[in-house]
Amino acid sequence: MIGRIRSQTEEASKFVVDWMEHRTGVVTILEHALYEPVPKRGAWMYTLGSAVLLLITVQFLTGILLLFYYVPSTDHAWNSVNYIMNEAYFGQLIRGLHYWSANFLLAMIGLHMAQVFFSGGYKAPRELNWVVGVILLLLVIGLAFTGYLLRWDQDGFWASVVGMKIGSYSPFVGGYVINFLLGGDVAGPATLSRFFALHVWLLPAAIAPFIGLHMFLFRKHGVFGSQMEYTERLAKLHERQRLEEYAGFEMDDDEDGQNGRSNGRDE
Amino acid sequence: MAELQKDPITRGDFLGFGLLGAISGAILTIPPVAFVLSPVIKTNVLGQTDIDQGWQRVGPVADLEPGTPDVFEVEFPIEQVYSDREIQEKFSGSQKSESEFTVRHAVWLSWKAPVKIQGQQGSGGDILGEPEKPAILDQKTSGFTQSERDEILGQLNILSNSCAHLGCPVRWFPEKHEFLCPCHGGLYDINGGYVGGPPPRGMYNYTQAEIREDGTLYIKHGYDIEPGLNKQQPYVV
Numbered sequence: 001m002i003g004r005i006r007s008q009t010e011e012a013s014k015f016v017v018d019w020m021e022h023r024t025g026v027v028t029i030l031e032h033a034l035y036e037p038v039p040k041r042g043a044w045m046y047t048l049g050s051a052v053l054l055l056i057t058v059q060f061l062t063g064i065l066l067l068f069y070y071v072p073s074t075d076h077a078w079n080s081v082n083y084i085m086n087e088a089y090f091g092q093l094i095r096g097l098h099y100w101s102a103n104f105l106l107a108m109i110g111l112h113m114a115q116v117f118f119s120g121g122y123k124a125p126r127e128l129n130w131v132v133g134v135i136l137l138l139l140v141i142g143l144a145f146t147g148y149l150l151r152w153d154q155d156g157f158w159a160s161v162v163g164m165k166i167g168s169y170s171p172f173v174g175g176y177v178i179n180f181l182l183g184g185d186v187a188g189p190a191t192l193s194r195f196f197a198l199h200v201w202l203l204p205a206a207i208a209p210f211i212g213l214h215m216f217l218f219r220k221h222g223v224f225g226s227q228m229e230y231t232e233r234l235a236k237l238h239e240r241q242r243l244e245e246y247a248g249f250e251m252d253d254d255e256d257g258q259n260g261r262s263n264g265r266d267e
Numbered sequence: 268m269a270e271l272q273k274d275p276i277t278r279g280d281f282l283g284f285g286l287l288g289a290i291s292g293a294i295l296t297i298p299p300v301a302f303v304l305s306p307v308i309k310t311n312v313l314g315q316t317d318i319d320q321g322w323q324r325v326g327p328v329a330d331l332e333p334g335t336p337d338v339f340e341v342e343f344p345i346e347q348v349y350s351d352r353e354i355q356e357k358f359s360g361s362q363k364s365e366s367e368f369t370v371r372h373a374v375w376l377s378w379k380a381p382v383k384i385q386g387q388q389g390s391g392g393d394i395l396g397e398p399e400k401p402a403i404l405d406q407k408t409s410g411f412t413q414s415e416r417d418e419i420l421g422q423l424n425i426l427s428n429s430c431a432h433l434g435c436p437v438r439w440f441p442e443k444h445e446f447l448c449p450c451h452g453g454l455y456d457i458n459g460g461y462v463g464g465p466p467p468r469g470m471y472n473y474t475q476a477e478i479r480e481d482g483t484l485y486i487k488h489g490y491d492i493e494p495g496l497n498k499q500q501p502y503v504v
Contacts, residue, residue, distance in 0.1 A: 074368065158435065161433075161434050161435075162433045162434060162435065162450060165432075165433040165434045166433060175311060176307050176311055179306055179307045179310045179311055180303075180304065180306065180307045182306070183306045183347065183348070184306045184309070184310060184316075184317040184345075184347050185310045185316050185317055185318070186316075186317050186318055186345050186347070186370045187370070188317065188345050188347040188348075188368055188370060189347050189348045189349055189368060190306060190317070190347040190348040193348055
C-alpha cells in the first residue's frame, strides 16, 4: 500500500517536474543556481554570502509585513511602531526579526567581505563582482541609515540628525545633501516622508537588481575559483612537465623509439 | 563595427538625433529630478525656509542669575509637506491636522561675561571676567524704555543648544562652568565661546531678538552662521 502510494507520488511529481522543465527550463536553472563544486577545505566559509542573502530576504519579507501597520507621519510614526510592538499579533517577532536581521546583516556583510578579501576572491576575472558587492554594501548602509529615523523616537531621531550633519560637512555639496535629506531646512514631516521613500522604495528597488547582478557574476565565475583554479593550474603544470619529459625522451632518438627509451638522456 | 553599418550617419542625422535626444532626455529627466530636489531648490537656491519667521516668546529675563545660564523652550511653527496653511487660507472650514507642526528649540540664556583675553588657537578658549546682570532689572519689572531694553539685550547671550559640531543638544554643567555636548565632548564657555572638543566654532547665537516692555525676550529664527569653517545652519532643533 505504502509502496504503491510512494511510486505513484514519485511518478506524479516526476511528471510535474518534467512538464515544468519542458516549458520553462526551471530544473536546469535550479541546477545551475544551486549546485556548485566546493573545495573541501574551509567549505563553511563559503556560506557567508548565502547568509547575507538570507538576511536580506528576511528584511524584505518582514519589511513588507511592517508596512501593513506603519504610518509614515510625524504625529503617528512612533504610535504605529508602538502598536506593532504591543497590539499586533506577533508584532514583536516581526519587528524584532527586521531589527535583528538588519544588525546581523551588516555583521555578515563584514565577514563575507573579509572572507572574499583574504581568499583573494576579488582577483581577475572577479573584480566587477567585488565592485558590485561594494555597491550593495553602500546600499545596505543607506538602508540602515534611513530605517533608523522611521521609528521617530529620540534614539533614531538624533542618530539621523548627527548622520545628516556629518553629510553636511561633505565638500561643495554638503549643504545640498542635508537639505535634500531633510526635505527643507528643518527636520520635520518632510524628513520622515523622504526617509520613508528612500528606505521602503528607492533603496530596495535599487538593491534588488544589484543582488541579481552579484549572483549572476558569482555563478559565471564561481566564488572559490582561485583555489579551484590553483588546483587546475597545478594539474596543468604537472601535465606539461610530463609532456616535456616525454618530449626529451623522444628527441634523443627520433628514429628508433625502442632504443631511445633505454638510453635515456645521458649524453 | 563601422563596416557593418549600411547607412553611415550624416552630419544632419547626427545633429537631428542629438537634438531629438536632448529634448526627449530633458523631458524625461527634468520633471522627476526637480520633483525630488524641490526642497533643495527652494532652500538652497531660492533661499526659502520652512520655519515661521515671526517673533516667538522665549520668557522673562529678570529672574536670570549671573553665572548660571537657564534654558527656555521655544517652538517655532514649521510649514513642511502638509500645506496646512494654504488649505486653511482657501477652505478655512476644512479639517486641519490635529497637531500644529513645530520645531522645538532649547535656548540657553545667560548674562555676558566680559572677554578679558581673546582665546587663541589651542588656548582653551577666552579668559572671561565675571558675568554682569544689568542693574536696571533689579529696579523695575516692567515698563522698560527703549534704551533700557537695548542695554538688557546687549548684555544677554541667546544661544542655541544645538552643538556646532553635529547638532547634539548641549547642557550646562554648573560644577565645570561650561556647556558640554554629550555626543563628542564639545565644550563652550558661558558666552557660548569655543573652549574645546571637535566643534569648529562657538555655539550659535540667535541674531534677531528683542526685549519687550514687560521684560520678556522674543526671538526670530536665525543664527550667526558666518564665523563657522563652513557657513552651515544648525538646521535641526
